[in-house]
Amino acid sequence: MLRAIGLIELNSIAKGIEVADNMLKTANVEVVISTATCPGKYITLVHGDVSAVENSIKSGKYLGGEFVIDDLIIPNVDEQIFPAIAGTSNTNQIQAIGVIESFAIASLIVAADASVKAAGVELVEIRLGSGIGGKSYVIMTGDVSDVSASVEAGVNAIKETGNIVNHIVIPSPHPNFRKMLI
Structure with missing residues (x-):
């Protein structure tokens, strides 16, 4: 079964933590990575079925607002x-x-x-x-x-x-x- 991934990158660690929690509460996704990165950014990478990932990212982008730097959804991510x-x-x-x-x-x-x-x-x-x-x-x-x-x-x-x-x-x-x- 092909799985989707989604990622949100924010320029606030505090907002990133809040967004990660919200993303998990919004949709049935699993966290791959949720961590602070340099220089003071925060990323959350999730995977699941396409609709769940889309809903999770949409919710995260809405809550993240002005702190969102970048995001992605890849519906059929390569297994590598x-x-x-x-x-x-x-x-x-x-x-x-x-x-x-x-x-x-x-x-x-x-x-x-x-x-x-x-x-x-x-x-x-x-x-x-x-x-x-x-x-x-x-x-x-x-x-x-x-x-x-x-x-x-x-x-x-x-x-x-x-x-x-x-x-x-x-x-x-x-x-x-x-x-x-x-």
């Missing part, structure tokens, strides 16, 4: 997204590397989902805002053509938001660097 966020991806081999870096957490998740759906890449990691000044990034691996196509798809998915910091493709990373990523 959750382990990449949790840091439990089971990548055994690093080939070419692609990285997309974003100013916003929600935009980065949209880019990561678009990237992995575009071509045969594996997500190595999705880092969401903590300890890196509120930026987020995704690292993916695969053959050079797939990584290039995936990075392009991810960037295209969010280019109009203005949240892209940078993106790169490394066709042949150094063997010692590959070991660091696994």
Whole structure:
């Protein structure tokens, strides 16, 4: 069964905590992450069936009001997204590397989902805002053509938001660097 995810990113920790509680009370969703991030932002990422996620996000956006920075709903999220966020991806081999870096957490998740759906890449990691000044990034691996196509798809998915910091493709990373990523 395909599941949906939704995320709200706020620029107030206190309001973020209140919104997270409200999101759970509004709809039958489960929390994936609900935490403060840098620099003083708060995110709540939920999953569930599409209508429940839509209702939860709608309620959160209404209550969050002026404190909402960004939000997303992805109806059929790729199964690689959750382990990449949790840091439990089971990548055994690093080939070419692609990285997309974003100013916003929600935009980065949209880019990561678009990237992995575009071509045969594996997500190595999705880092969401903590300890890196509120930026987020995704690292993916695969053959050079797939990584290039995936990075392009991810960037295209969010280019109009203005949240892209940078993106790169490394066709042949150094063997010692590959070991660091696994």
